[in-house]
Amino acid sequence: MKACFLLLTLIFSFHFCHPQENMKQHDSTAIFILDKMSDNIGNLESVTFNLNNSVDELNYKGDIVTQFSSSIITFSGPDKLLIRTEGTKGKVGYWYDGTYLSFYNYDENNYVTLETLETTIEMIDEMHHDFDFDFPAADFFYPSLTDDMIEQFNIISFLGKKVIHDEECYHIMASNEKLNVQLWISNESFLLPKHFIVIYKEKSNIQYESTFSNWSINPIIPESAFSFLPPPTARLISILKKP
DSSP states (O other): TTTOOOOOOOOOGGOOOOOOGGEEEEEHHHHHHHHHHHHHTTTOOOOEEEEEEEEEHHHHHHHOEEEEEEEEEEETTTTTTEEEETTTTTEEEEEEEEEEEEEETTTEEEEEEEEOOOOOOHHHHHHHHHHOOOOOGGGGGGGTTTHHHHHHHHHHEEEEEEEEEEEEEEEEEEOOOOEEEEEEOSSSOOOOEEEEEEETTTTEEEEEEEEEEEEEOOOOGGGGGGGGOTTTEEEEEOOOOOO
């Protein structure tokens, strides 16, 4: 990965926040931990991990409905990505081989293959902008995560060490007028993310919550794993870019 990832799914919706510069309070310990986490992730050659998500949504009545999903996510080098996600909204997969991104809907048995840009950074940015594709927990792999948080959050605090899911973690909170974000970063040699919660203050305090597990650091992954081979009965479809 080598600090080449954009991997920004806008989970934190950074670009919709406008903090007031004169009210910022940024704890140096929290910033140091965020920087170390980003540096460690950026120096990985490859990684595989599991991610469990819960996402609140408002239905047509204004009630909060929570959706759940679990994903297996693999990155390799600057231009390889594999994601399989299964949950209450169905089962889907993404394959990116450095030239093409393929999206497969297991439930509908259809797929689309799109020619895209040459790095994972550019691909994720392009696919989110053009087609609203979301890539789970990509924010943590974005090389300028710390700088973006400094810019967009009025308060970044270190809340001490906490045990979560039987693992000691550094607890960091960031907030502005629209968002409250809490991060738990594992107190181990690689300082990898363990858990996070995003609370949307202006949307009835709905939450986005994720837990990371089963990290495999620098595994050897064959390039063929990132090439999509559609099932014989799968239907090729086309999709339109957003206006």
